[in-house]
Amino acid sequence: MASQNASRSGDDVRADAKPPRRERGRARVAALLDAAGAEFAEKGFDAATMTAIAARAGASIGSLYQFFPTKDVLADALLEAYLTTLIDDLGRLREAAPALDVAALAHRLARALVAFRAAHPAFAPLVETSGRSLPAVLGVRERIRAEIAAILRAKAPGMKAAEAQVRAAVVQQIMKAAVAIQGEATFAHRAAVIDELESVMKLYLDQTFEAVGLARASKR
Template identity: 35%
Template sequence: MRQEKPAASKSATPRRQARGERRIAQLLDAAAGVFCRNGYAAASTNSIAKEAGVSPGTLYQFFPNKEAIAVELGGQLLQRAHEMHGQAFLPENLRKPLPELLDAVLDPVIAFNCENPAFWALMHGSGVPGIAHGHEALHANLTTRILGVLRTFCPEATEAELNLTANMILGIFKSSLDLILATEGDERAAYIAELKTVLLRYLDPMFTVTEFEREPRAEIPH
């Protein structure tokens, strides 16, 4: 008489899923380190597997190639970047004086980039279409948020003037971020302080509306 096979444990599938999620997180963390040190072009699946302490075969169980790893990692970082921008551009920040507004907006953005150096490496050096499209959307969203702030503080400026100023702000920030990410400690802090000084001196003459003259319900577009 044929014996019935024991029923599979109900917890087996969730356990396998949890192990798979941990392995994916391990591989993405390893990829972030490799992309930062070597750049996307020079990185390989073998180097990522070695960094993660697994065999290439294990890596291929989850990702078919390097691009798939970059797309997954880039997608997660882009989502976190969108969330961070939402925290930086809170509506109540519009009630702050310009120096405090710069602190409130710049500090979380700079901290995110310093804590996630792979973000900069992938957004500006991978050339992967999926990442490039996501980065363009993030850039457009950030530009919209900056324009919202400028419209509140500079109500008499034309749209052309506002767009020029927004692009200059982003250009100054990106150039400064290169220096910030390349340094640490006191030197990094000095570059951050210089960035804020530059933007303060650039924007202060343009801001014709003070925090006390603005509508309490003014909001930064999302």
């Protein structure tokens, strides 16, 4: 058994192994990631096991280890996939931002993380599990904040990068507050509170874009 485990740390299971080249292999990896997402969402990161994930995917444990040598590596790959989806969503909002009025932009920003977490329930346990320090975890907040800053600058091209980072952090906190309220399943007024947070977002964005406009006007 020791020799088998040792072999799993070699070329066949190294963390930087190349993704499968054939369609069948890519489909197998997708099925394994889907199963991992369901298992992490249902049981949390710590309680989920590689054996259960393989069984849920209808795959052998050897097949799982072939692509993901440890649970951390699997979780990291899944989180990276989720982040790619979220960044793509925010990227589409950045492209749309110049044509949106402030109310529409506030609506979409205030609810973006709520909608994303509802569609990807394993995201929270992967990000919030104590002790996980994988690169994908450590960079989550920074990557999201950078995308929010890009959205603000798309709407207000005159905004300086440093200012955008500060204001993006405030926007991000409002978005996180909406997520926190949505997570209080026994609170009967969640929808009303999220509506209020959207109003706060709009007021803050109005202030933000007005300040940028005034700053540009004063330099003329």
